[in-house]
Amino acid sequence: MYSFTTRFSGPTLRQRVSMINSHPSGPRAWWRYTLWVFLMGVVLLACQHETRQHVYTPGDVLTINALPATSPARAMVADLEEKGTWYRHMALYRDNFGTRIVESKPVILQLKGDQFVLPDDYKYESALYIDGKEVPVDELVRLSPEFVSELFVMHQWENLANANKQAKPYQILIETSRKPIQFDGRRKQFFTLLQAASISKYPLGESFSFNMNQLLEATFFHNKNALVERTKNEHLSVYDDYANAVEIEINNLPATLADVKTIHVREVARLYTKERHYLDWFRADSPTPRFKLSIQTTPKRAKRDSSYYVFSPFYTGDF
Incomplete structure (x- = not known):
């Protein structure tokens, strides 16, 4: 009879008796159990790591990179990000690691020569705040890049249920400096992008x-x-x-x-x-x-x- 049709195809009676009468492995095999316990612990930790993996919502992503509200512009960024419906579409700022930039499509802000320009396509969809105060978007032309300390373009996820339908989808938040700011590589790259945007509709490719x-x-x-x-x-x-x-x-x-x-x-x-x-x-x-x-x-x-x-x-x- 085939082995898969009967439960009596295992070890013989003599082999079973021999197994019963055999001596326990004793302390010599302690390392095997220790290794087994260690491996099980590693597996449990790996599973625990997997359970901590999280599909981040828009609000979660923003709180990870939250900035201290040390200026009016940063305070507004923190307030918008706390709502969970806004993110940094473009940004130029400094943190503990140096100058940081954020580049995203579309590039709604342009730089022609030494003047900031907001294209007509985005002029009526944007609100401008300079040093925490809302001003007409035409005030952009009065700013010079060397006196811009930090710049944030916040964009709202419009399809979210709790999005503010009354707010303009783009919020441009600029913090200025009384003294000219020295240009490092990242600042140059950011303002070069704005210059390229005045030439091309797709500067990011x-x-x-x-x-x-x-x-x-x-x-x-x-x-x-x-x-x-x-x-x-x-x-x-x-x-x-x-x-x-x-x-x-x-x-x-x-x-x-x-x-x-x-x-x-x-x-x-x-x-x-x-x-x-x-x-x-x-x-x-x-x-x-x-x-x-x-x-x-x-x-x-x-x-x-x-x-x-x-x-x-x-x-x-x-x-």
């Missing part, structure tokens, strides 16, 4: 992808995220604004502006565009091209292909 239908729509509406426009003969051409700042690949091979002009719009299988991080292109020493354009083509579409049909209100050519 962004990527886009277009299939042929999406490209037809983008070129029809002159969506410059595609980096290319359609010519009168339905070919592609890089926008003049980007011609001197773009790296081009066609079918994974380096290409030129002239090569792009040889591509008919219906040949495009996929088009990828990328704007690089501002630290790559907004620099004086050996900058990388700001944009990258990559095109994958389907050459057979260069001639009429009646088996391929596109439902698009943005193209009237013959497929």
Whole structure:
């Protein structure tokens, strides 16, 4: 009979009697029990560590990095973070470890020359506080970066149930200094970001992808995220604004502006565009091209292909 069908397939009677009459292992085996207890303790500690792991809510994340309220701006930051619906969208401040910066998309604050600028898209969504007092957002132009001690852009998670629907979603809190503040590397990086934001909508970098239908729509509406426009003969051409700042690949091979002009719009299988991080292109020493354009083509579409049909209100050519 197979062993899994009976409970009598274990040790023989003689072996069982021998086990009963055997002497206990005695003190020589104490280390085995000690090792077993130690390993069990490690397992319990590991399990305890896992139970302490927590999926942080917005309020939890903010209390971890809470700053002492040593200035009017910091006091307002602490008050907003305590509500649990606000976080530091952007920031420039100092702590025990030196200058700290926070960078997030979108960059709502810009620096043109030596003047702060708030784009129209965010002017009516933002409230400005300087040294703890609310002032019109137009007062930003009176500030100079070298006299800005600390700066916080607070943003509210609007989808939370306890969010304040009456408050403007962005709160700009600035603490000033009577004396100019020396620029270290982190301060320079922060204000360089604001300068890049006055040039680019995506200074922290962004990527886009277009299939042929999406490209037809983008070129029809002159969506410059595609980096290319359609010519009168339905070919592609890089926008003049980007011609001197773009790296081009066609079918994974380096290409030129002239090569792009040889591509008919219906040949495009996929088009990828990328704007690089501002630290790559907004620099004086050996900058990388700001944009990258990559095109994958389907050459057979260069001639009429009646088996391929596109439902698009943005193209009237013959497929």
